Amino acid sequence: MALSGMRGLSVFISDVRNCQNKEQERLRVDKELGNIRIRFKNEKGLTPYEKKKYVWKMLYIYMLGYDVDFGHMEAVSLISAPKYPEKQVGYIVTSCLLNENHDFLRLAINSVRNDIIGRNETFQCLALTMVGNIGGREFAESLAPDVQKLLISSSCRPLVRKKAALCLLRLYRKNPDVVNVDGWSDRMTQLLDERDMGVLTSVMSLLVALVSNNHDAYWNCLPKCVKTLERLARNQDIPQEYTYYGIPSPWLQVKTMRVLQYFPTIEDPNTRRSLFDVLQRILMGTDVVKNVNKNNASHAVLFEALALVMHLDAEKEMMSQCVALLGKFIAVREPNIRYLGLENMTRMLMVTDVQDIIKRHQAQIITSLKDPDISIRRRALDLLYGMCDVTNAKDIVEELLQYLSTADFAMREELALKAAILAEKFAPDLSWYVDVILQLIDKAGDFVSDDIWFRVVQFVTNNEDLQPYAAAKAREYLDKPALHETMVKVSAYLLGEYSHLLARRPGCSPKEIFAIIHEKLPTVSTATVAILLSTYAKILMHTQPPDPELQQQIWAIFNKYESYIDAEIQQRAVEYFVLSRKGVALMDILAEMPKFPERQSALLKKAEDTEVDTAEQSAIKLRTQQQTSNALTVTDQPPVNGSVPVSQLTLVKMPSTTYNKDANFVEQGLTQANGTSSRLDSQTSLPSEDLLGDLLGPLAIEGPPGAGVPTEQNMVSGLEASPNESDALALAPIGEQSNSVQPIGNIAERFHALCLKDSGVLYEDPYIQIGIKADWRAHQGRLVLFLGNKNTSPLLSVQALILPPAHLKMELSLVPETIPPRAQVQCPLEVVNIRPSRDVAVLDLSYKFGTTMVNVKLRLPAVLNKFLHPISMSAEEFFPQWRSLTGPPLKLQEVVRGVKPLSLPEMANLFNSFQLTVSPGLDPNPDNLVASSTFYSESTRAMLCLIRVETDPSDRTQLRMTVASGDPALTFELKEFIKEQLVSIPTAPSTPPAPQTQPPVATAGLTDPGAMLAGLL
Incomplete structure (x- = not known):
């Protein structure tokens, strides 16, 4: 903007910049807006210079972030001004202040059209720029034909035609049904012969939009695009100003190759040969150099060429060349280049017969799995997952298992899922698959979803030869001193079903199996207790004739849990106790689970749902995983029916994985197998991710192994007892x-x-x-x-x-x-x-x-007090407001006990520190204090808050507090906030507050309503 000679505008900008704070700036802006409004009302007395100056000021105020809701008509009227300075202001300010649906734009259409079809090239450029920026439907309907004529006009200078192409591109993108491009194939072919690089680049951008919508209509443009690419690759007649670090117009190269990717195939052998020669030249001529800008440009061309090579399904020799080039990229030190190499190598996996070539770089890809940059590690994981097959599955899965123990927490769940899927898809034998899953659970139990152990149970159930091996491995893991709860679940299930197959092995008698499983019972959550009870019933069923000692031990456990608070466990204990007294009949009732029906793996479906390709999607997935991890949520019981509930602080352990409905059939099968078989009442099914149960049940917080049932002292794991x-x-x-x-x-x-x-x-x-x-x-x-x-x-x-x-x-x-x-x-x-x-x-x-x-x-x-603004009130202001707020829920009163003894000045200082202004002398009783403040929020805006505290001089540990405001939720929250501060005033945290040894005293000064400001308050 040329501001020279506009003294008023320069002075205004200087005044705004010299403001000391936001309030001063707002006052100066409001003053200027008022002045502009007055001058616009007397528009007849305004000179074109003054109108231009005031419109500039409006734009500057708008750019500062203030609403400008007037003066739009004056800005639009400047478009029709005969001189360039006023017309320029009109076009720029209209583009910024008005959106495509604004009514005032209709008034400007004729003026804009006159400029487009006129002879003044400067005015044409201004009009095309505004139309392109706004891109409204009415502009497209009225002006698109004129813009198209400008584009194909031989009498227009390249500058105008370049802007016309970009303007038409914007109108077509916004309104493809309005802009008529029927029969434009021949015209686009002619435009591709353009020698001016600026016009050709703009036309190629337009062609990308056209062929993306309908490539069949533009087949005759394809040979011209290949010739353009040849011209660029050979650097023929490319002006110096369009050569970027020695690369001929990289932007045009990328756009041209993007156009070619919209055509399904290229049949003409000469055209195909020419194109592959160009691509070969690009592949051979690209390398990593020290200059970052040259790297960026050359790599943009290279990766677009790689995408085109994959699209055209080139010969294997060229594919090998592409993979070899990417192999160099993933070995360089620059992380951005490594990332691009891994990402494009992953995309090349979609091409047939390339996987074997990519396998040659397996060692380097595994090295990238340990890169400091998490985005590179993610791409390496995706690539390893995609390139895995029967020949290299064992090596890759073992690498993933080894990496699992040191991987970031954000990656472990995805890592575990992919390792489990690869083990399932490419297992050389099922025993190796069982080993992998059990290692997964052992190394990263927190990140192994239930779907994974459900799946291994399906495999073991459906393969009789695998059952003794799986049971033996589960028995081995139970000897470990520290065991994840998921491992307890899967081991208990497998040993409940198949421990009788190990009876002749040392350490595997029913008594020994029961003893080692029972050791884990005090350390597990409710859901796992249910599985263990089922396992005990299964052990009894397989022990025929029954062992009296073992039977008594298990019956004692069932008796113990018959009165358990959880209904599911209580029902299991009662039913198992009754069933276990039926002797041999128990064999029929608790028979082994039948084979599961063959269905698509829930793991594969889960992987498809969570598949990522781009860096942006990876970032979104990472944020989602973090937000749904074991998050801390602090909740309060809201006011109900105007009552004053007791505040509750609840720690909720949020599940890190989502319950997969497709795994429900496995879950029900497990429940039936570990319960009383499918013949029992359907109420015995036990969802492992019962969120409502987690929130409302007795074990709302799962503690770590060894914690047992959480108590109030250990609800926050890893912290010592706190006074508050x-x-x-x-x-x-x-x-x-x-x-x-x-x-x-x-x-x-x-x-x-x-x-x-x-x-x-x-x-x-x-x-x-x-x-x-x-x-x-x-x-x-x-x-x-x-x-x-x-x-x-x-x-x-x-x-x-x-x-x-x-x-x-x-x-x-x-x-x-x-x-x-x-x-x-x-x-x-x-x-x-x-x-x-x-x-x-x-x-x-x-x-x-x-x-x-x-x-x-x-x-x-x-916190709450950060949105309070202190306000001092006189008696004439305070009392009418206080009287207008009558009773709950707008006015709440509570006697607060257990307050740390404070003198009245100390309490007043505390209130002032929380932005609650204490007004001395407002209450005639010198033992009371009155405070006021203003609370701000989006829902309440500015809301007045009034507080009165009545103290008892004979007992400073209790007081009566009354809080009033115009919003019930605000009244309750502010009352509880003040109460929390008074009861738990921060002291040395290592010293817990002394317990109250004497009962609270009801004093007349606190309970007598007649003591309230003699009826004034």
């Missing part, structure tokens, strides 16, 4: 993930400190320091996370994920995967408060230092 349960959420490790790295300082204290101030350290350990700086405005906030590497070695595999509660919208900018030594990175985090709530957001951070993997979950101080 919410403090334990500050670190919140999950499941069995316990870090060997200890934090520096008290995490809960740091969190509470940041709830009161806007900057400080959130977390620190020997390797990393996480700081926060925040800015809160109304219902929005901007936090900056400072991640600092404290060491002389880099932090690798850095991943940060925000787990927001439902009432917050949070967006974290990209976190770099590596933090260099002694470096600090800044990651902005945008926060929007949707509605009042005390739930907290959690930062899930993981990184790797050397061989140490650290994962922490930290509460973020985006």
Whole structure:
């Protein structure tokens, strides 16, 4: 924009830039908008220069992010101005301020058309640019024919024709049914003879859109495209300005090869030969050089050529050449080039007879599996998975199993799934398949879905020769001291069905089998207890004649669980006890499971559902896996019918995998086999992923092996008992993930400190320091996370994920995967408060230092009081508002006991620190205090909050609190928030609060309604 000579605009821009804060900027902008509005009302007195100046100001204000809801007509009217400066402003501002459906655009169509069909090339370019940018349907209907005439006109300069081609491309993409391209095949053929490279590049872009919609109509363009490619490959008549680092117009080469990929095949032998000569030249002439820009351009051409070679199904010799070239790429140090090599090699697997050639690079691909970059590791895994067959399955699966123990947590589930599928598809014998699955479960039980062990049970059940071997392997694994619960499940099932086949082996008598399985009972969850009960019943069934001692032991267990709180386990225990007294008849009732019907593997279907190809899809999948992993959720019981419920903090262990309905038949079969056979009541089926049961049942949290039934003390695994349960959420490790790295300082204290101030350290350990700086405005906030590497070695595999509660919208900018030594990175985090709530957001951070993997979950101080704005009120303002809010749910009152004794000034300071302004002297009783504030959220906007606290001078450990606002949810949440702060005022966390030894005292000052401000409050 040429702003010289427009003093008023320059002064306005300087004024805006000199504003000290956002409020000053808004005031200056509002003043200017008011001035512009007044001047536009008296439009007749405006000169063209003044109108242009004010429209420029409107555009600048719009670019600053402010709404400009007037002056559109003035901007549109400048399009018809006779002079270039005013016309330029009209076109630019109209393109920016108005969308394609705006009514004012209809008024400009005639002016725009006059410029397009006129003789002034500058005006034509302005009009074509605006039409292309807006691309509306009415523009397409009215102006597309004129744009088409400009494109094929021999009298127009190349600059205009280039813009006409791009404008027509935009109109066609937006409105393919409106733009008439019938019979354009011959015209496009003529346009492909264009010698001007700019026009030819624009025309090729248009041709890509046309052939993607209907390639049959443009067959006569194909030879011209090949000739264009030949011209570029031989660098014939290519102007210097279109040569990029020695590469003739790489953009045009890529577009031309993209066009050729839309045609199904090329029949003409001469054309095909010419094209393959060009592709051969590209393949031979591309290499990795030090210049990054040249690499980018040459590789863009190369990979488009590879895609075309695959599309044309070239001869095997050329395919071998392509694979050899990609083999060089996956061996270089530059990670971007390695990634592209692996990705394109994966795509080449779709071509027949290439797999054997790719196998030659198997060792290098396996090396990429250990690359520091997770995206490269993912591509290497995809490639290994795709290139696996009977000949190399054993080597690849063994490599995957070896890599599994050191792989990132984000990859382990996919890794386990693919290893299981490869073992199933290409197993040289079934015993090897059983070995692989059991190793999978042993090494990565947390990441092995139930579908995998369901599948191995199907194979063992359907193959009698495999049953003794599988039972023996399961018996071996049970000797291990630490065993994953999934291994307990599959071992118990296999030994329940087939342990009688091992009776003659040492250590495999029914008593010994029962004893070693029973050792695991106290360490497992409810779902596994049900399987173990079924196993005990099966062992009794196979022990004929019965062993009295073993029988008594098992009956004692059934008796114990007959009164268990879980209905499923209770029913099994009762039924098994009754059935086991039937003697030989038990053999018929608990007969072995029949063979499963042959169906498509649920694992294969799951892999198809989760198949990824591009880097973007991989990133989406990674985020999804992280968001559905063992996540911490803090929930509160909402108000019901205006009542005041007791706040609940619940830790919910979210399932990391989704229950697959296709595996249901396996699951039911397992239940029937381990239960009382299919003849029993159907209520005995036991879904292993019963989410509702997980949330509502007695074992809402699965502890690690050895935890047994979780109690209130060990509900947060890996943390010592805390004086306040919410403090334990500050670190919140999950499941069995316990870090060997200890934090520096008290995490809960740091969190509470940041709830009161806007900057400080959130977390620190020997390797990393996480700081926060925040800015809160109304219902929005901007936090900056400072991640600092404290060491002389880099932090690798850095991943940060925000787990927001439902009432917050949070967006974290990209976190770099590596933090260099002694470096600090800044990651902005945008926060929007949707509605009042005390739930907290959690930062899930993981990184790797050397061989140490650290994962922490930290509460973020985006808490309720951050969206409060202090406001001071006089008696004349306070009392009318207080009286207007009458009774629940808008006004809630509660007697709070167990408060830490505070003097009234100390309590007032505490309230002020939470943005609740205490108004001294407003309450005539000197032992009471009154506070007010304004709460901001998207749903409530600015909402006044009023608080009154009545204290008892004789007992400072209790008080009566009344909270009022215009929103029931806000009233409840604010009351509970203040109560939590008063009851658990942060002190040294190592010292638990002293228990109340004396009963609460009901004092008249707290319970007598007549004490309330003498009727004023």
